[in-house]
Amino acid sequence: MTDVSIQLPGLHLKNPVIPASGCFGFGREFAELYDLSLLGGIAIKSATPQPRFGNELPRVAETYGGMLNAIGLQNPGVDAIIARELPWLAQFDTEIIANVAGACEEDYVEVVQKLNDQPVVKAFELNISCPNVKHGGIGLGTKPELAASVTRMVKKVAKKPVWVKLSPNVTNIVEIAKAVEDAGADGLVLINTLMGMRLDLKTGKPILANVTGGLSGPAIKSVAIRMVYQTAQAVHIPIIGVGGISSARDVLEFLYAGASAVEVGMYNFVDPYGCVKIIKELPMVLEEYGYSSLHEAIGRSYR
Amino acid sequence: MREEKGTIRLQECIASDTYRMIIEACCAEDMKPGQFVNIQVEGFSLRRPISISSIEETTFTIVYKAVGEGTKKLAQMTAGQTLDIIGPLGSSYPLDIEENDVLIIGGGVGVPPLYELAKQYRHKGKNVYVALGFQDKSSVFYEEEFRNLGCQTYVATMDGSYGTKGTVMDAIREHKITCDFVCACGPRMMLHAIEERYTKGYMSFEARMACGIGACMACVARDKKEADMYHRICKEGPVFPIGKVEY
Structure with missing residues (x-):
């Protein structure tokens, strides 16, 4: 049998498939459909210091080959997540990645400090790339010095490995990746959504109440592959690839580009069983292309 | 809730841009009035949430308007073809109610889920009044179907080409319907008008x-009422008690 397990900072993944933050809530809805222990890990919904309601509606719009979202980091706040969601998640044999968001550097530090002593959380994923919040988020993620600064501050207090989720809405993602690596990041997650917009043909006005939103889905896969490919050759820390994955073949393409694991986002909406179907297919696809483990495929495009 | 391939048993146009589709699927046995299914239409990224308009033993019916590209594609499908369906989803209208009289108010594409509800209330022996609102005569559907259930049914059209001229509220006034327990589904403007007049009942969003x-x-x-509390329309809804959610 093909070996699909992989060891990464903080994460002992039985397979490389992880639902992406924001596309899976805290897993409760999907747990009605399948055993969450089948998943390599789960990147849970962003945590901010205080509860956030998020943006006005409409928050989503369909696009060709994808969708736009402008949820606005709606979450019950880190304290409620610790009280209600983490104890429930503890029953599953899967690696929980806590996605951390905020409006300023101090917010990230506060959330990480609160989650530090939660054994359920195996690693942090800093969301410095959300395009849908006014402050912080993408603001921190588009300048190398700011991205490095928040990473450094979090690394000082974090008791678990820190992964940084990067924005594709930049001219040079490699520059930011290197700055974050130098600041001590244990790994990178790329990419977050691409900023986009749609207009209503009747009114002429934006469909999303937030005007702009983040584009995800198959439409962005080739952008993600390119960015993983460029970044993987420039840094020495592992990469989790995200962007439009909807099959085991897509996973293999991300492995070739240099990703060691993947996150699956919008596909969970198209097919709620999507992640488990990909996990089931993956060993067969690897075998079909002549690999006996994930490692053999990782970075194949440039090696 | 389950995901399955349903088979189209019937597709027909019943009014202007309005289609009725009967789908055979196992999930029909779990369905309650007010719930919806999420249908995948080939070539489109997101599923289409469509309310369930009637439930039979092994089939269910949807009535939908072909307004966007996705629903237009759905309208081109024919009997024998299959559809990927997730359902049933969301909350339903309560069936065990004390009231003996129920006023059902539907506007446009909000009418379909109320048909199964009327059917089930009639089975329970309730008196069901129905007020339906449409844009014009060519858009009217299901008037006869509600009447065949034994509901006192009234129609309003905005342009006055059929029934009462104006909204469902005008029809309710004209026919002096005094029942104060309401189950509604329709456009926002209609729901706002209902909420101003009625306090008892349920609305679907x-x-x-x-x-x-x-x-x-x-x-x-x-x-x-509670500032920090929120409800997911797809999960806690789409049916909520009148006055529950801000919209």
Whole structure:
């Protein structure tokens, strides 16, 4: 049998498939459909210091080959997540990645400090790339010095490995990746959504109440592959690839580009069983292309 | 809730741009009035949430308007073809109610889920009054179907080409319907008008959705009374008590 397990900072993944933050809530809805222990890990919904309601509606719009979202980091706040969601998640044999968001550097530090002593959380994923919040988020993620600064501050207090989720809405993602690596990041997650917009043909006005939103889905896969490919050759820390994955073949393409694991986002909406179907297919696809483990495929495009 | 391939048994145009489709699927046995299914249409990224308009033993019926590209594609499908369906989803109208009289108010594409509800209330021996609102005569559908259930049915059209000229509220006034327990589904303007006049009953809401199962937070609405509380239209809804959510 093909070996699909992989060891990464903080994460002992039985397979490389992880639902992406924001596309899976805290897993409760999907747990009605399948055993969450089948998943390599789960990147849970962003945590901010205080509860956030998020943006006005409409928050989503369909696009060709994808969708736009402008949820606005709606979450019950880190304290409620610790009280209600983490104890429930503890029953599953899967690696929980806590996605951390905020409006300023101090917010990230506060959330990480609160989650530090939660054994359920195996690693942090800093969301410095959300395009849908006014402050912080993408603001921190588009300048190398700011991205490095928040990473450094979090690394000082974090008791678990820190992964940084990067924005594709930049001219040079490699520059930011290197700055974050130098600041001590244990790994990178790329990419977050691409900023986009749609207009209503009747009114002429934006469909999303937030005007702009983040584009995800198959439409962005080739952008993600390119960015993983460029970044993987420039840094020495592992990469989790995200962007439009909807099959085991897509996973293999991300492995070739240099990703060691993947996150699956919008596909969970198209097919709620999507992640488990990909996990089931993956060993067969690897075998079909002549690999006996994930490692053999990782970075194949440039090696 | 389950995901399965349903088989189209019938597709017919019943009014202007309005289609009725009967689908055979196992999930029909779990369905309750007011719930919806999330249908995948080939070539489109997101599923289409469509309310269930009637439930039979092994089939269910949807009535939908072909307004966007996705529903237009759905309207081209024919009997024998299959559809990927997730359902049933969301909350339903309560069936065990004390009231003996129920006023059902539907507007346009909000009418379909109320048909199964009327059917089940009639089975329970309730007196069911029905007020339906449409744009014009060519858009009217299901008037006869409600009447065949034994409901006192009234229609209003905005342009006055059929029934009462004006809204469902005008029809209710004209026919002096005094029943104060309401089950409604329709456009926002209609729901606002209902909420101004009625305090007892339930309303179903519509929203742009992504996952349809409560995970993505695309379709939330604030609670009317508690500022920090919110409800997911796809999960806690689409049916809520009158006065529950801010919209």
